[in-house]
Amino acid sequence: MVNKSVLVVGAGISGLTAAIEAAETGFEVFLVEKEAYLGGRVARMNQYFPKLCPPNCGLEINFRRIRSEHNLRFLTSAEVVQVAGQEGDFTVAVRQNPRFVNENCTACNKCAEVCPVERSNEFNYDLDKTRAAYLPHSFAFPTRYVIDGKACLGEKCGKCVEACAYEAIELKMQAREVTLKVGAIVWATGWEPYDAGRISAYGFGRFPNVVTNVIMERLASPLGPTGGRIVRPSDGKEVQKVAFVQCAGSRDENHLPFCSSVCCLASLKQATYVLNANPGAQVAVYYIDIRALGKFEDFFAKVQLEPNVTLIKGKPGEILEDGQTGDVIVVAEDQLARKITQERYDLVVLATGMAPSAGAQVPLLGLDDRGFVAPDQVPGIYGAGCVKRPLDVASAVQDATSAALKAIQSTVRRQLNG
Amino acid sequence: MRYFFYPGCSMEAGAGSYTKSLEAVARALDIELAEVPDWNCCGATVASSVIGDAPAQVMSLRNLAMVEGSGLDVVVACSSCYMNLALANRRFQNDPRFRALATKSLAAGGMQYRGKVRVRFILEVIANDVGFERIAARVKRPLKGLKVAGYVGCQSVRTIPWEFDDPEQPVALDELIGALGATAVPFPLKARCCGASHTLPQGEITSSSCRDILESAGEARLMVTPCPMCQLNLDAYQSEVNKAYGTNFQIPVLFFTQLMAVAFDLAPSTYGLKANIVAPGPVLAQYGVAV
Amino acid sequence: MADNSASSGRLKYEAGFAREVYGMENGSYLKLCMQCGVCAVSCATFKIMDYSPRRLFALVRAGRKEEVMKSNTFWMCTTCLMCKARCPRGIPIVDVMHDLKGLALKQGYVNYPQAAFYQAFWQDLAGRGRIFEGGVTARYFLKRGPKDFGKIMAQKDVGLKMLSHGRLPLRPPKAVKGKKELMQMVAKARELEQKGAN
Amino acid sequence: MAKKIGVFICTGCSIGEALDTEALARVATKEKKIPLCKKNAFLCGRQGAELIKQDVVAEGLEAVVIAACSPRINYDVFDFGPSTIVERVNLREQVVWSHPADDEDTQAMAEDYLRMGITKAQASELPVPYLAENMVKSILVVGGGLAGLTAANEAALAGYRVVLVEKEPFLGGFAGRMYKSAPSRPPYTDLEDTPVAGLVADVEASPLIEVHTKTTVARIEGGPCLYDVTLEKDGQPSSFRAGAIVVATGARPYDAARLDRLGYGRYANVVTGVALEDMAREGKIQRPADGKPVQNAVFVLCAGSRDPGHLPYCSSSCCVESLKQALYLKEQNPDAGVYVIFKDIRTLGRYEEFYKKVQNEGVIFIKGEVTAVSEDGSRNLSVEFADLLLGERAEAAEVDLVVLATGMVPSTVDYAEQGAEDCPAGNVPTVQQPVLNLAYRQGPELPALNYGFPDSHFICFPYETRRTGIYAAGSVRAPMDLAAATEDATGAAMKAIQCVELTSRGAAVHPRVGDLSYPEFFMQRCTQCKRCTEECPFGAINEDEKANPLPNPTRCRRCGVCMGACPERIISFKNYSVPMIGNMIKAIDVPEEDEEKPRIVVFACENDAYPALDMAGLNHLGYNAWVRVIPVRCLGSMNLVWVADSLSKGIDGILLLGCKHGDDYQCHFIKGSELADIRLSKVAETLGRLQLEPDRVRMVQVNIMDYDKVPGILDDFAERLVEIGPNPYKGF
Known part of the structure; x- marks a missing residue:
């Protein structure tokens, strides 16, 4: 029997797209997400280039599509642990980790109000804290609270249980395993920021005022830890002079030998964040090549015209810190001016790049030499989005739409042939 | 634990106290070091330039070929020697063209090598084979409160695979300092080059580098290093630095093995503190060490 | 970098020198250089180099042999491996510098004191299989002649101190027993390397 | 006939504590005469939902009004099947979480919202899907190059019939003429055969694909599932019906004749990348001038692209294509000197x-700007450039x-004048090239954004198209x-398939997927003003010769812009209409002038502004309690009569919260x-004539993230209204 349903793993922009497109076409879809909310990395972005529009706008539409789509069911806090079978007939074991909060939750915030412990907020890349009972973020979908099992004091505390009028809290909740039978699988587990701490010369982790581009998204976001004020982590001072260092990890055989495709535009976009927050600020972008493909060139041209934005051709060799002031000093060769520069910021x-987060442990999942989902490895399993190669959002959506069709073909192929 | 030990020219000569202290510490830790028989110079940073990489690396391989049958690892304590031996060995193992060339060349001198020897840096051996816990357990004279700058230098740390230590901000030496009861100070330039190869032709380059490094050591009272050239430049030329830059550095620079010997409370005669030019006596006196 | 200016003449791209460099043992790695510039400021001696390594490599590609060979860039290399560790294209820049030093020695671009030092060091090494620092020093000053006389005097203080602390052996080490065989190996390797290059 | 309605009030999430829910219930039972009104402390809980379900069945409720949290929450809990209308009254996020408890104004707000919700439920009808005769699901693909072949093949692999039309005698297009293609798989270093030959074979062998070469599209009329397509081959027309369309007519190289600065046209040895591809395919790359071998070659990138005088944009593929071609030269002659500027x-x-691989083959890359190309007596070229x-x-x-490496120009346009070296930046004059010949009121081709590319303006929705059912790839x-073209074409095929599946069920496509409502026209009152046909963003409405609108429901995206445009208010959806909103406005209880409690109607875009208001509530950001928010499908559906309705009701101000417009x-x-915004500007004059201050109506652009600014926007407006004073029509 050919199973006509599709499993989509990962509910970032690629997974959401693949799942919704397939469901709206009339196929039954299961969407599995390891976080407690849908939206993935884009939910943590402040704006998209080149339109500088908020990702939550498109996510809101996608969530509305999910709300009205009966063919689609999603599981949060869930991970695929086992895949067996073949195209048209896969059996997938999914482990759903305990959320400790059930469907009764009305998101009334009473549990968080009484919760006595704090946890580091990884949604904001650990720049702030939440209570152990928390809503992942204001736009979280589903709008339900979660309890961090590691931080929670458990039943001996139990304050939240008392505070909840809706019997929504189950501190005894256990992980459960769900078995899904599907005809095709779309693997869209996305990417993770390359660990900038591995680039010793740039001092991330040693110097508080060296941050990464994903952290910058949170600093600029009105929903972020600073309420959208772009400040120095060391002293909370509003920034006047900011440097962007491109290819921090990308195009580098010691780190990611490929280009991460989006960082040039992301930094140009973030330059506009800085200027919006403080029109008098100075921004420098250190680059090897500016890669603004297609009509993104217009955006590049526009930012380049900003009088307070300077582009410096030359990848910095290292970043130093002035221990007294917390200023960070970028040492680079300005190649067009043919001089060595040591500028203080x-x-x-x-601009740390994208490392694939395919999850190498999953059986049947074919990965290539760099850990991306390889093309045509296993019939019926398709990569979508950045787990396949580094992509900007629109390209990831396109790719996910095409993966949805591939998955649909897998579910009808044997019917057509047989 | 048994190893072959490759001393190299410096450790035989100007850095004799390194060899001496290493042997003392090894004895204390039940490590047996047998000298590589009839070893030859690794070529330092020079041979590759004068005769080419491959011929220079063949010279290094001869040293490994000497001991291949033993099954023992070769431990190297000089950064430059370690770099040359390890890189030659790695190339022999990974580059088939070089392997063929080297095999023929060694044969021309009646020797054979199959690439089986492991070349190891002393610090890595101490970290991995001995372990800092065992070191700490052996400490008899904890160096409490002593602020030490761990200067790793350049070549060894960037030859060792990344997995062992960060090539720019290494931590193993700091951990060792900690194991001795002392405190490793923050030291941004701990893996920066001291400029050794310029000491003779253009000493001012070395002085400039050494000044930066000494300055970067901050509040350290003492510096330790695993490299004979670094030790020589920072110690013997410290007065030159002071002369050239009007500074007043008075930082004793010890081989890390000397500091281990101090913490192990070995007999001072066995680890050669007298060879140190910036006198470590005043700093070590408070720990009861008579130099 | 000493040279920030652009020369006024017109640069003619010519592949001959690039081919010569690419033909050396490590020279062909230069093909991979994408001119990112990390090496330019990763070098322990970047402040006193005529050209950054990156720029030197651009000059190699452009065929500017005289400027390359007469520059101090590769002589300033201390083999600290920082550039090699950082180069995003995995170019063993240090080894390329070795090649360029070798080319300079071979073709007589030997004005920098480092050239004399390298020659002195190798001669000392070749004679014994091991190094005698005193020997290297003596040979070096012999090569440099009277112009470096001042330097000998400058080194005097340090030398005396080292002597008094037992850091300056006055007698050379024993020669390697298998020195003859060692040199046979080297000769064979040089011969094979020559063949391989051509 | 009045429909059976039940009202359910949730008292959980502090609604019960903040409001007098007894009084609220009396609004339903006494004022609105709804006999069934229940309260529950946990309406979204299992028992709460069950309570409603039982009443739906037992009482035969046709509509339920749920006064609880935002409609964006618990959508699944409050779903009682397709035959029950559900109306949500947002008491939580937009009343009690954003306004003080036990407060007269808060209570008034809640009561108004309940009145409005009940009014809306009363006016709502269940939509009846639009289904026409002979709806088909086959896909028309225009263009037989790589993208077209891919779209056709992928659609067929999913079981759909395809008609593929190509104007040339052979399939394959631009990519079909290539010698090799750049690497597409690990380790991304080796050139590959192009996929075109294999695709052509697959397409020709597929029983589901009908191929027409040397054929053009003469005319397309109708809409999704109902496209009547006329093809033309050798002057002979033929027709058939298609369900959706993929446009994959490709691009053409930028006209190198405009690049005479680079010697093209003057020197035979200056060629385009396309010409080089031809030479490579034919097996020998040589000097066109004299057939001599190529020892030295220079690639000039961005020849025409990234150039304000030519194509301001980057043509995306030229770098990789040139790298590939540099390898052709190295393959032919490893000693060739190959420079890429x-x-x-x-x-x-x-x-x-791949870049690294090409470098490793000895190709030399120079960051530079070519200033001149010249030729000597032996036809050798010299390239001068700034290094x-x-x-x-x-x-x-x-x-x-x-x-x-000349850039690319979409096949849907061509340049108006040839040979001009100094075309203005970004505005090179173009003429549209006929590709689809749509019989649409708003023009025969896909609307384009900058530079003639009919792309989507949306990052999240790259296939969002302004011509429903027609997807460019x-x-x-x-x-x-x-x-990228292969993936794009596969995605476009997916969207085309999805479009026919949804349309054949009578459902809307993106972004209101599944919406079964569609606009119905009460033609007797139409005045042929053309506003609906002109303003429909999707060109869904045609016109007959007397300018009567001819709606094409399958092209409709259900935004309601036509409804907002119509001055005669003849356009309505079953569940969304001008009178419905008008009645909601009228349901607002407007206090007497002397009470000094102004009232503000806020029309909020339901995708951005409305969720932003919810977010304000979630974050407990307070704002003025005089506002009454009415979510709209799109601000474009706002009919000016609502402004009149509001003002005549005595409402003091009207605020529109909608999305950003302009270039982005x-x-x-x-x-x-x-x-x-345009409609509102017209209203300002009218207000003046009625002795009303134009300031009483205001539009503000907000996005979903402006939730922290929205309270300020509302408060500012309220303050302004206090300054102006009350609406003089109050109480009339």
Whole structure:
């Protein structure tokens, strides 16, 4: 029997797209997400280039599509642990980790109000804290609270259980395993920021005022830890002079030998964040090549015209810190001016690249030499989005739409042939 | 634990106290070091330039070929020697063209090598084979409160695979300092080059580098290093630095093995503190060490 | 970098020198250089180099042999491996510098004191299989002649101190027993390397 | 006949504590005469939902009004099947979480919202899906190049019939003429055979695909599932019906004749990348001038692209294509000197590894700007350029071949005038090229944004199209390379399939997917004013010769812009209409003038502004309690009569919260918010004539993230209204 349903793993922009497109076409879809909310990395972005529009706008539409789509069911806090079978007939074991909060939750916030412990907020890349009972973020979908099992004091505390009028809290909740039978699988587990701490010369982790581009998104976001004020982590000072260092990890055989495709535009976009927050600020972008493909060139041209934005051709060799002031000093060769420069900045933003997060442990999942989902490895399993190669959002959506069709073909193929 | 030990020219000569202290510490830790028989110079940073990489690396391989049958690892304590031996060995193992060339060349001198020897840096051996816990357990004279700058230098740390230590901000030496009861100070330039190869032709380059490094050591009272050239430049030329830059550095620079010997409370005669030019006596006196 | 200016003449791209460099043992790695510039400021001696390594490599590609060979860039290399560790294209820049030093020695671009030092060091090494620092020093000053006389005097203080602390052996080490065989190996390797290059 | 309605009030989430829910219930039972009104402390809980379900069945309720949390929450809990209308009254986020408890104004607000909700439920009808005779699901693919072949093949693999139309005698298009293609798989270093030959074979062998070569599209009329397509081959027309359309007509190379600065046209040895591809395919790359071998070659990247005088955009594929061609030369002659002069090397993603491979083959890359190309007596070329990194003027001499990486221009446009070297930046005059010949009121081709590419303006929704059911794919849509075109075409095939599936069920496509309502026209009252046909963002409405609107429901995206445009208010949806909203406004209880409690109606875009208000509530940001928010499908559906309705009711001010418009517009119905703005500007004059202050109506652009600013916007407006004073029509 050919199973006509599709499993989509990962509910970032690629997974959401693949799942919704397939469901709206009339196929039954299961969407599995390891976080407690849908939206993935884009939910943590402040704006998209080149339109500078908020990702939550498109996510809101996608969530509305999910709300009205009966063919689509999603599981949060869930991970695929086992895949067996073949195209048209896969059996997938999914482990759903305990959320400790059930469907009764009305998001009334009473549990968080009484919760006595704090946890580091990884949604904001650990720049702030939440209570152990928390809503992942204001736009979280589903709008339900979660309890961090590691931080929670458990039943001996139990304050939240008392505070909840809806019997929504189950501190005894256990992980459960769900078995899904599907005809095709779309693997869209996305990417993770390359660990900038591995680039010793740039001082991330040693110097507080060296941050990464994903952290910058949170600093600029009105929903972020600073309410959208772009400040130095060391002293909370509003930034005047910011450097962006491109290819921090990308195009580098010691780190990611490929280009991460989006960082040039992301940094140009983030330059506009800085200028919006403080029109008098100075921004420098250190680059090897500016890669603004297609009509993104217009955006590049526009930012380049900003009088307070300077582009410096030359990848910095290292970043130093002035221990007294917390200023960070970028040492680079300005190749077009043919001189060595040592410039002082309030903040350095490393354009760290995209490492695939395919999850090498999953059986049947074919990965290539760099850990991306390889093309045509296993019939019926398709990569979508950045787990396949580094992509900007629109390209990831396109790719996910095409993966949805591939998955649909897998579910009808044997019917057509047989 | 048994190893072959490759001393190299410096450790035989100007850095004799390194060899001496290493042997003392090894004895204390039940490590047996047998000298590589009839070893030859690794070529330092020079041979590759004068005769080419491959011929220079063949010279290094001869040293490994000497001991291949033993099954023992070769431990190297000089950064430059380690770099040359390890890189030659790695190339022999990974580059088939070089392997063929080297095999023929060694044969021309009646020797054979199959690439089986492991070349190891002393610090890595101490970290991995001995372990800092065992070191700490052996400490008899904890160096409490002593602020030490761990200067790793350049070549060894960037030859060792990344997995062992960060090539720019290494931590193993700091951990060792900690194991001795002392405190490793923050030291941004701990893996920066001291400029050794310029000491003779253009000493001012070395002085400039050494000044930066000494300055970067901050509040350290003492510096330790695993490299004979670094030790020589920072110690013997410290007065030159002071002369050239009007500074007043008075930082004793010890081989890390000397500091281990101090913490192990070995007999001072066995680890050669007298060879140190910036006198470590005043700093070590408070720990009861008579130099 | 000493040279920030652009020369006024017109640069003619010519592949001959690039081919010569690419033909050396490590020279062909230069093909991979994408001119990112990390090496330019990763070098322990970047402040006193005529050209950054990156720029030197651009000059190699452009065929500017005289400027390359007469520059101090590769002589300033201390083999600290920082550039090699950082180069995003995995170019063993240090080894390329070795090649360029070798080319300079071979073709007589030997004005920098480092050239004399390298020659002195190798001669000392070749004679014994091991190094005698005193020997290297003596040979070096012999090569440099009277112009470096001042330097000998400058080194005097340090030398005396080292002597008094037992850091300056006055007698050379024993020669390697298998020195003859060692040199046979080297000769064979040089011969094979020559063949391989051509 | 009045429908049976039940009202359910949730008292949980502090609604019960903040409001007098007894009084609220009396609004339903006494004022609105709804006999069934229940309260529950946990309506979204199992028992609460069960309570409603039982009443729906037992009482035969046709509509339920749920006064609880935002409609964005618990949508699944409060779903009682397709035959029950559900109306949500947002008491939680937009009343009690954003206003003080036990407060007269808060209570009034809640009561008004309940009145409005009940009114809306009363006016709502269940939509009846639009189903026409002979709806078909086959896909028309226009263009038989890589993208078209891919779209056709992929659709067929999913079981759909396809008609593929190609104007040339052979399939394959631009990519079909290539010698090799750039690497598409690990390790991304080796050239590959192009996928075209294999695709052509698959397409020709597929029983589901009908291929028409030497054929053009003469005319397309109708809409999704109902496209009547007329093809033309050798002057002979033929017709058939198609369900959806993929446009994959590709791009053409930028006209190199405009690049005579680079010697093209003057020197035979200056060629385009396309010409080089031809030579490579034919097996020998040589000097066109004299057939001599190529020893030295220079590639000039961005020849025409990234150039304000030519194509301001980047053509995306030229870097990688030139790298590939540089390898052709190295393959033919490993000793060839091959130079690539570039602005930036744009080898994105894993193409970086290909770049490295090409470098390793000895190709030399120079960041530079070519200033002149000249030729000597033996037809050798010299390329002069500024070497940007060495900071010198440089020259490559004795060059046998200069290859210009010309950019790409979408096939849907051509340049109006040939040979002009100094076309204005970004505005090179173009003329549209007939590709689809749509019989649409708003024009025969896909609307384009900048530079003639009919791409989507949306990052999240790259297939959002302004012509429902017609999806552009490949290099006609945006400059792209082969790999991207393949993916794009597959995605477009997916969207086409989805469109026919949804349309054949009578459901809308993106972004209101599944909406079964569609606009119905009460034609007797139409005055032929043409506003609906002109303003529909999707060109869904045609016109007959007397200017009567001819709606095409399957083209409709259900935004309601036509409804907002119509001055006669003859356009309505079953569950969304001008009178419905008008009645909601009228349901608001407007206090007497002396009570000094102004009232403000806020029309809020339901995608951005409305969720932003919810977010304000979630974050407990307070704002003025005089506002009454009415969510609209799009601000473009706002009919001016609502302003009149409000003012005559005594409402003091009207605020529109809609999406950003302009170049970076965010309205998913393209220009809905802009149209609302235009309509509002017209209203200002009328207000003046009625002795009303134009300030009483205001529009503000907000996005979903402006939730922290929305309270300020509302409060400012309220303050302004206090300054102006009460609406003089109050109480009339």
